[in-house]
Amino acid sequence: MTHTIDFPVKVNLESCIADKGCTVCIDVCPLDVLAIDPATGKATMKYDECWYCLPCEKDCPTQAIRVDIPYLLR
Amino acid sequence: MTQVTTVDVLVIGGGTAGPMAAIKARQKNPNLKVMLLEKANVKRSGAISMGMDGLNNAVIPGYATPEQYVREITVANDGIVNQKTLFAYANNSYAMIEELDSWGVKFEKDENGDYAVRKVHHVGTYVLPMPEGHDVKKVLYRKLKQNRVIITNRLVATRILLDGEGKVAGALSFDCRSGEYNVIRAKAVILSTGAAGRLGLPASGYLFGTYENPTNAGDGYSMAYHAGAELSGIECFQINPLIKDYNGPACAYVTGPMGGYTANAKGERFIESDYWSGQMMQEFYEELAGGKGPVFLKVNHLAEETITNIETILHGNERPSRGRFHEGRGTDYRKDMVEMHISEIGLCSGHSASGVWVNERAETTVPGLYAAGDLACVPHNYMLGAFVYGRLAGESAAEYCAATQLGEVDEVQVEAERQRIFAPLAREHGLPPSQVEYKLRRLVNDYLQPPKVTKRMEIGLARFEEIRADIQNIVASNPHELMRAAEVRFILDCAEMAARASLFRTESRWGLYHQRQDYPEQVNDEWRVHVQVKKGADGRMTLFKRALEPYLVEPQEAEKFIYQHLRIRPETVPE
Numbered sequence: 001m002t003h004t005i006d007f008p009v010k011v012n013l014e015s016c017i018a019d020k021g022c023t024v025c026i027d028v029c030p031l032d033v034l035a036i037d038p039a040t041g042k043a044t045m046k047y048d049e050c051w052y053c054l055p056c057e058k059d060c061p062t063q064a065i066r067v068d069i070p071y072l073l074r
Numbered sequence: 075m076t077q078v079t080t081v082d083v084l085v086i087g088g089g090t091a092g093p094m095a096a097i098k099a100r101q102k103n104p105n106l107k108v109m110l111l112e113k114a115n116v117k118r119s120g121a122i123s124m125g126m127d128g129l130n131n132a133v134i135p136g137y138a139t140p141e142q143y144v145r146e147i148t149v150a151n152d153g154i155v156n157q158k159t160l161f162a163y164a165n166n167s168y169a170m171i172e173e174l175d176s177w178g179v180k181f182e183k184d185e186n187g188d189y190a191v192r193k194v195h196h197v198g199t200y201v202l203p204m205p206e207g208h209d210v211k212k213v214l215y216r217k218l219k220q221n222r223v224i225i226t227n228r229l230v231a232t233r234i235l236l237d238g239e240g241k242v243a244g245a246l247s248f249d250c251r252s253g254e255y256n257v258i259r260a261k262a263v264i265l266s267t268g269a270a271g272r273l274g275l276p277a278s279g280y281l282f283g284t285y286e287n288p289t290n291a292g293d294g295y296s297m298a299y300h301a302g303a304e305l306s307g308i309e310c311f312q313i314n315p316l317i318k319d320y321n322g323p324a325c326a327y328v329t330g331p332m333g334g335y336t337a338n339a340k341g342e343r344f345i346e347s348d349y350w351s352g353q354m355m356q357e358f359y360e361e362l363a364g365g366k367g368p369v370f371l372k373v374n375h376l377a378e379e380t381i382t383n384i385e386t387i388l389h390g391n392e393r394p395s396r397g398r399f400h401e402g403r404g405t406d407y408r409k410d411m412v413e414m415h416i417s418e419i420g421l422c423s424g425h426s427a428s429g430v431w432v433n434e435r436a437e438t439t440v441p442g443l444y445a446a447g448d449l450a451c452v453p454h455n456y457m458l459g460a461f462v463y464g465r466l467a468g469e470s471a472a473e474y475c476a477a478t479q480l481g482e483v484d485e486v487q488v489e490a491e492r493q494r495i496f497a498p499l500a501r502e503h504g505l506p507p508s509q510v511e512y513k514l515r516r517l518v519n520d521y522l523q524p525p526k527v528t529k530r531m532e533i534g535l536a537r538f539e540e541i542r543a544d545i546q547n548i549v550a551s552n553p554h555e556l557m558r559a560a561e562v563r564f565i566l567d568c569a570e571m572a573a574r575a576s577l578f579r580t581e582s583r584w585g586l587y588h589q590r591q592d593y594p595e596q597v598n599d600e601w602r603v604h605v606q607v608k609k610g611a612d613g614r615m616t617l618f619k620r621a622l623e624p625y626l627v628e629p630q631e632a633e634k635f636i637y638q639h640l641r642i643r644p645e646t647v648p649e
Contacts, residue, residue, distance in 0.1 A: 028118040030289045031282065032228065032250060032554060047554060049282045052395040055118035069399050072280040073319045 008052060008070045009034065009045040015064040016042040025056035025065055076255045076492075081107040081224065082475045083468070084245055084260035086231045087294065088112030089120015089287075090457055091447030092266035093214040094464030095471070096223040099264075102472035109224040109258065111247065113267075113557075114289050116225050117215055120268055121287055121424075121448065122457060125208035127328055127391040129181070130194070130456045132202040133167035137191045140164035145629045146197050149637045150351045151427050151453040152583050153602055154307065157626045159452045162434035166462045171202070174461065178213045180206040192331035195349045196636045201327055205387045208394075229256055230557050231293065233491050234263055234301035234443065235483060242301070242442030243481030246491045248560075253499070253553035255492055261478045262442045262471035265430065266464060267294030269312065269448040270568040272561065274418025274523060275515035278319050281508065285314055285321050285417040286448075291561035292568035294449040295421060298430040299567055303438040305607045306451040306620070307427035308575035311419045311524065311587045314350060315358050315369070318415035322393035324371040329388075332380050334373040337411060338366040345640050350425060351454075352584030357641050359416060359524075359586050370411035381407050416586075418515075419523055421568055424448035424456050426587055428572075431606065431620075436467035439608075442478065444471050498550035498559045505547050507558035511565065514541045518569050522576065525589045531573045538570050570615060571607050578617040579605050 011025075018026075019041030026034045026043060031051055037044035043065075050070055057065040068074075085096045088110045096110040112119050133143045144160045171189070175181060182190040182203040193199040218225060228250050235244040235257070244259040271286020282288045299305060315336065317324050326336055326348030338344050338361050345357050362369045373384060385407060389397035405412060423429030429451030436444045444467040447460035455463065498507070521534025545563060550556040581597040582590045603619040610616040 027115050027227075030114040030119055030123055030287055032114065032557075049288075051282050051284075051288050052398075053118075053123055053287070054394050055123055058124070058394075059118070067395060067398075069320070069395060069402055070280060070283065073278050073283055073321070073399070074402050 007045040007048060008050040008068045009056060010066045010068065011043050012064040013040060013042050015062045017062055018043045022061065024059050024061060028055040028059050030055070076257060078257045078259065079109070080259040080480065081109040082260065083108045083262045083264065083471045084258050085110045085264045085266060086245060087120070087266035087268060087447070088116035088225070089266065089268055089447070090122050091460035091464035091467070092264070093218055094461045095264045095266060095446055095468035097217050097221045098465045098468030099472040100221040100223055102469045103476065106472055106475055107224065109226060110218065111229050111231060111258070112225070112227050113230050113250070113293070115227045116218065118211060119289065121290070122210050122392070123287060124394055125210050125391045126204055126457050127207055127325065127387055128204045129171070129202040129458045130327060131167070131200050131454065131458055132171055132189070132191060133164045133200065134171065134189055134191055134202070135168060137199045141627045142198050143200065145627050145633060146195060147454050148625070149629045149633050152352065152596070154427065154583070154604060154622070155453050156623050158434045158623060159432065161626060162466060163452055163455055163459050163462050166465070167458060170458060170462050170465065177217060179210055180204060194327050194330050194347070196347045197633055201331065203328065203387070204391070208391050230560055231297065232495055232560055234297050235487060236301060237481030237484065240302065240441070241481055242440060243483055246488065248495055248553065248556065250553050250557040253556065255495070257483065257488055259480060259483060261475045261480055262444065264444040264446060264467045264471055265294040265298055265449060266445070266447045266467070267449055269420050269422035269424065270295050271420050271422070272515065272565055273420050273568050273572065274518050275512070276321050276418045277415060278321065281512060281515070283321050285316055286420055286422065292421060292564045293561070294445070295430065295571065296564040296567040298438060298443070298445065299571065299607070299609055301440050301443060302609055303440045303443060304431040305571060306429065306431040306604045307423070307453070308421060308571045308607050309579050309588050309605055310352070310427040310584050311572065312422040312426045312428065313355050313419055313524070313586055314417040314425060315355065315414055316417050317371070317396070318413045320396060320399040321417060322396055324412065324414050325388055326371065329371065329373050329384055332384060333376050334371060334384070336414070337370050337372040339368060339370070340366055341372055341411065344642055346642055347640065351637065352426070352587035353637055353640050354585065355416065355587065356585030356589065362416065369414045371414055372411045373407050374409055374411060378408070419518065419572070421572065422448045423451050423453060424460065425454065426584070427451060427453040435470040436463050437470060442474060495556070495560060498548045498556055501547070501549045504549035505544055507548050507550065507555055507562055510541065510544050510548055511558065511562045514562065514565055514569065517541070522569065522572055524586050525591045526576050527591045528577065531577050535570065535573050538566060538573065541566055574615055574617055575605050575607050
């Protein structure tokens, strides 16, 4: 059984349109922690370095992103 | 592969001061090629990536005068200011507000259309709320495009290029995605890279849970230092009162005028004013650590509509995830006080005074190098100061370009920097940048966090030297990690400057910012001077005193008294 770790930036794969060429969230992230997941073509959090600042969530054209406060701070 | 670009003015840092500098350089001389280089993306970078909820230091006719403002900041910074630089800010403050207003930045106005200025400081009235301040970056971006500024994102600048005469010739950088090495030749360089916000480790232990945008690792402090510029007031640390763990501002500036205040565990006020200064932080720290601690933001006595208004402003601007944080903890402003804590230490002239030395034209001590915003030493200058000094830097740099030839590129420096930057990619085994950064910042907390003690800081310096050796063993597997590796070096340079400047000033000043246990008194005869840090001719860090310029306006005794007597006296606190 494989486990995945919960990262602060959660991408709804149904509504994310990164596979259609959208890179808005990847473009705006100040820490450059988002990237396209080669397996799905969708945006994903590649580096666990989130400042929970929210440009990715606010600027997403399809409201596909939800940023949670990192566990260490919750 | 190396990319070589040539421009007239290179602005490094596209947050607040940087875009303004680039715009103003172009407006001053539309024939200039002006490049704005950003480590993240100009659309959402820097301290105001999500906007700002207010101006902290607006000098607006009818509410405040430049003279009064300069006197108050002189007192707030315990006398260690160059008043000419404060006046350059204050005299241009109102014109900048009007210009930003005309560009579409929204400030609060009353029913007559006048700016709705509020009082938060001890003496003057300078706070202008921006309840709809979330669009500042969008407004700036539009202006950058209109003024045809060349924008380049995701470039990490690491060193200023100097020519044979020691004047600026450009900067060296790499792309944090492609890993391409970039040499940018320029007649003038403006540094606007923000605070050194990743210096101390937050109490949460989370590397990126900083008060400042963690992209701001002290890049410009390190670059200015290695270019031979003087830095000043580095021992006057930034320490802020924040929401515990969330580490964002509690925003007494927003809540204060509506009736909110900083309180102890009993819900009592203990300070006369919530304006951030070293003296205020000293009282905050004592209450936090004392029997009536910890400290809280108290708004739960206010009316429902006031609280709703506070939530709308605070959860929509600057740090909008704050509401989510409170929700997770079950904290309700209507019922609960909000637990506060002090921030990790940082360097930031926007809030305190630690920065690259500049004069009233935003010139550093290196020909062709300018600085503006949080990293430029203009005490307490905040966002509006960043805009004003951005303008001054852009205009000064444009004038300088007219009389300057492009400097020759020193190929030896270009090659040496290439080796230095890319070394972590070539190593087969070693230390991850995140671990070296964690340990370094943990040592910063252990040895530099006030109250400061001589022996402790000396041990810290010795441990920092060990980290300098560890940096030779950092590995990176891609350009992103290479960026983190480069940032560890910036942080280390800032840590060393912070320790040495603190050791040099053998007195206490600025409340908690420079409280030395073994030198507890303020010694004006000897230390009413600036402490400067500079890279010496031998490559070693040198420290020296710089005399204060004569004051242009003398603070009044009553003003000094207020800042020295911040704590509410027990008999005035109701039972």
